[in-house]
Amino acid sequence: MKTFLKWAFLVALAAFFIVPLLAMARFAFQSVPVILLTPETALQGWSIDPIIAAAQEPQMWAASRTSVLLAAFTILLTLLLLIPLAIVTEIKAPHLRPLLTALTLLPWVVPPIALVVGVAVTFRTGAPWFLASVFSLVPFYALWAMPFTYRALDAGLQAINARTLYEAARSMGAPFATIVMRVILPNMTASIVAAAALTTALVLGEFAFASLLLKETLPTFMVNFQQSQARAGLALALVVLLLTAVAISVVVRALRRRGLSVQTTGL
Amino acid sequence: MKRIHPDTRIGLLVALPFVAFISLFLLYPTVAIVFSAFTPGGDYSVAGLGRALSGSYRQGFINSTALAGTTAVIGGIIGLTLAAVMRTLQRPRWLHSTLDSWSAVASQLGGVPLAFAFIAAIGTQGLLTKLFNQVGININDFGVSPTGFWGLVVVYLYFQIPLMFLVSLPALNGLRPTWREAAALMGASGARYWLRVGIPILTPAALGGMLLLFVNSFAAYATAYVLNPGGALVPLQIRFLLQGNVISGEEDLGYAIVTWVITLLLASLFLLTFLQRRTLRWTRS
Numbered sequence: 001m002k003t004f005l006k007w008a009f010l011v012a013l014a015a016f017f018i019v020p021l022l023a024m025a026r027f028a029f030q031s032v033p034v035i036l037l038t039p040e041t042a043l044q045g046w047s048i049d050p051i052i053a054a055a056q057e058p059q060m061w062a063a064s065r066t067s068v069l070l071a072a073f074t075i076l077l078t079l080l081l082l083i084p085l086a087i088v089t090e091i092k093a094p095h096l097r098p099l100l101t102a103l104t105l106l107p108w109v110v111p112p113i114a115l116v117v118g119v120a121v122t123f124r125t126g127a128p129w130f131l132a133s134v135f136s137l138v139p140f141y142a143l144w145a146m147p148f149t150y151r152a153l154d155a156g157l158q159a160i161n162a163r164t165l166y167e168a169a170r171s172m173g174a175p176f177a178t179i180v181m182r183v184i185l186p187n188m189t190a191s192i193v194a195a196a197a198l199t200t201a202l203v204l205g206e207f208a209f210a211s212l213l214l215k216e217t218l219p220t221f222m223v224n225f226q227q228s229q230a231r232a233g234l235a236l237a238l239v240v241l242l243l244t245a246v247a248i249s250v251v252v253r254a255l256r257r258r259g260l261s262v263q264t265t266g267l
Numbered sequence: 268m269k270r271i272h273p274d275t276r277i278g279l280l281v282a283l284p285f286v287a288f289i290s291l292f293l294l295y296p297t298v299a300i301v302f303s304a305f306t307p308g309g310d311y312s313v314a315g316l317g318r319a320l321s322g323s324y325r326q327g328f329i330n331s332t333a334l335a336g337t338t339a340v341i342g343g344i345i346g347l348t349l350a351a352v353m354r355t356l357q358r359p360r361w362l363h364s365t366l367d368s369w370s371a372v373a374s375q376l377g378g379v380p381l382a383f384a385f386i387a388a389i390g391t392q393g394l395l396t397k398l399f400n401q402v403g404i405n406i407n408d409f410g411v412s413p414t415g416f417w418g419l420v421v422v423y424l425y426f427q428i429p430l431m432f433l434v435s436l437p438a439l440n441g442l443r444p445t446w447r448e449a450a451a452l453m454g455a456s457g458a459r460y461w462l463r464v465g466i467p468i469l470t471p472a473a474l475g476g477m478l479l480l481f482v483n484s485f486a487a488y489a490t491a492y493v494l495n496p497g498g499a500l501v502p503l504q505i506r507f508l509l510q511g512n513v514i515s516g517e518e519d520l521g522y523a524i525v526t527w528v529i530t531l532l533l534a535s536l537f538l539l540t541f542l543q544r545r546t547l548r549w550t551r552s
Binding site for chain 2: 006009010016017019020021022023024026027028034035037076081082084085088092093098101102103105107108109110111112113114115116117118119120121122123139140142143176182197198201202203206207208211212219221223226233234237238240241244245247248249252253
């Protein structure tokens, strides 16, 4: 009975997650209007033309390229800022960890829709050249990636007992830089990958900030494209969603196989 | 010259770029908004802040709070239950990694594709709308349409449940099996164990998770914008004021609304940090 309830719950939840995607797939890839949909017509009119139409859109490739580059730069910037900070805090000043945990949560106080207003009064009037390039989004995306990136890195440092490792290496005479590069960093792969995966999902999904600063990224392109080509737009959105999910799941599984547990937790 | 301790030097070396970064890209724009909100038209006044909580803007705050609160509580309970159920299941190992990755994607990537999916499912021409019509139920009558309140709740749950699942995993892992065994040895049933031990220990973490869900959905923009750009929700009203900022005076209203949003979210996250301290007391190994 208990097992039955558990599985009933899981199946109901799976249906909640899958049915909207199926409805989306049907609308995108089947040309039969929903009014005419009966068991007899359920298998008619399926074709992959909509996604081919989306793939033939040069702007789609340009927007995808922009979003992928944005994700890469954002990951790089967040990690460059936070890895040294997380390691030094853990080793030299562990009493400052709660402060850093609270500080890195601050970006969530000012979500994209709020910060974009601040950017309009500061950078747009004071330094408009800064917002000219689409890559001016990178520092802001790095901000919103900070809360979960710091937590992933900190969890990784706790899990490997970084302070003990540091003291052990130190007692054998290794200098600080060597310890960080050869002992601590190689042990943090799992948390770095987890943070990178979440950052990728964040950047590929962020719409408010890019849209209000009139930058063309994959999400803003998708909204415009869907308005002109409804079915191809839906097909594209579905493919992007599933490809990202599959990519992240492949990475998580590869790490698991190497015995690294991945905590994709936000907090 | 006084020599700087090497630890201090390395501390400064890693802290300065971080502080400079936060100051320039987060604090500077934020302070500018709050300052502008208190000085509409150049003079100190709180009139703008009052106007931001009246009329249709008050309704926006009420709607957004109701939506964020409802989805935080429902999503929180379902997400926590999901995490608890998954913890008891060892066997299909693929299910764990699939759910982990799916949750990471669904909790972040949501936005635009999610709105499209629900238009296809519960829109006027949606597949589910049609299916329920066949058995004589009009789901729009229950407010379940992509623009109705319960429709938005359903759509938001799609990213709230995975987020809660991710957030509550560590807290659940903090419940040690030995506690359960100890309770069983003393004759407590499963239900009694949860009532007396499990739930009291999980409560701070669960409330913290729900607060995070609240913050997450209060500020959510993409989904709401695609479903109904003219809806009476705070993020959509901010967009409206920001894009219509040619009319003088209206931008001050925008700053005032954003100031209220920041205040609300700051208070929520303060409470969240406090609750996390309580959680840590039990999950520390």
